[in-house]
Amino acid sequence: MKSMERKNVRGNSTSLIFRILAALSCVWMLLEIFDVEDREFDLNMPEAILAAGAATLLWLAGELCRGEGRLFRLEDGQRGISFATLRALSVRHGGAIRGGLMVLALLSALWVVDEIYDLERMRFDPDLPEAVLPACMFLVFVWLIFRTRRFESRPTEERSLLEELRRRAETDELTGLYNKSAFNEKVNGYLGEWAKPGECALFMIDMDNFKSVNDTYGHLTGDYVLAETGKALRGAFQGRKAWLGRVGGDEFMIFVYQCRPNDLDELAERLRAALNIPIPESKDIFTGSIGLAVYEEGDNFDSLYVRADKDLYDAKKYGRSSVAETGGTAEAAYSGRIASSH
Secondary structure: OHHHHHHHHHHHHHHHHHHHHHHHHHHHHHHHHEEOOOOEEOOOHHHHHHHHHHHHHHHHHHHHHOOHHHHHOOOOOOOOOOHHHHHHHHHHOHHHHHHHHHHHHHHHHHHHHHHHEEOOOOEEOOOHHHHHHHHHHHHHHHHHHHHHHHHHHOHHHHHHHHHHHHHHHHEOOOOOOEOHHHHHHHHHHHHHHOOOOOOOEEEEEEEOOHHHHHHHHOHHHHHHHHHHHHHHHHHHOOOOOEEEEEOOOOEEEEEEOOOOOOHHHHHHHHHHHHOEEEOOOOOOEEEEEEEEEEOOOOOOHHHHHHHHHHHHHHHHHHOOOOEEEOOOOHHHHHHOOOOOOO
16 A cells, blocks of 8 residues: 555656646747847757657656556556557547647748748748758658547547546446555545545445355345445435445445545444345345544555444444444443544
8 A cells, every 4th residue: 555655655756747848848949039138139059859759758758757647547457558549548638749749840930931031131042951950850840740639530439449448447346336456546646635634534344244145145136235235325425525445255335535524433334334234036135334434644555444344344233234433342332333533
């Protein structure tokens, strides 16, 4: 968990560095076009084109470091940059890429004009051999602009495919909730930058005696219970700012953020009441037990996880369909009420 936090911080820091370098490259480009000391145009076009190209590439590098590789994350959560990832980047940021290419095409055109027409003396002074290179560059940049426009003119299918790949990479297929990797990354990112004491919390849920479902009714019924549990969790937290994930066989986690401390009792009771999953053609109903850890100053994902896991153990130890919070007693956990040290 801590290593994932470090990776997120490192990725965001690297992205910021690339963006700063891109901004400096833009300043460099302007200085190559305009002489600030003499307050007149000084068209050093090769250097200006180099600076504009560097700015575009550095900005895209910053986008990649910010996590665009997640679009093609494997099921094990490993990131990777491939040709497909780069194509995804071009789809998502096609407008900005075209903007950079237009600047490069404009600079190339100015370079051609500068080689044909003496702007200082305002007269024609053609140097055709020197104009060939910028003219070729201008044609290449214009061609790339139309290529990116053509690619983005048929993006509905492409975007749908990319979003579908991203959804599959982040989603548990059976329940439709986030998988463990995606859930952990989202929570770690939030805790590292935005968390405030008492305004977010981690719920850990484990279905009571779930093994008996598979043993008694079969694995298809077990899958049905898990899928219905996913629906119940979504219903209980509908309209709330929360991430819901399936992190194990019958284990689920919910991270609630930007909530009021007084709302947690109500949310926990609503969640407990929602976890009553009926078995088709049977009178049996399966419930879930809940551990709850509220964010405190200095917490990270590991500390929240440990407290919620301990409370979940207490809830399951002293009764089914119950909720326990840090500081809770056995009696309070068994009755299904919230026991809190806050």
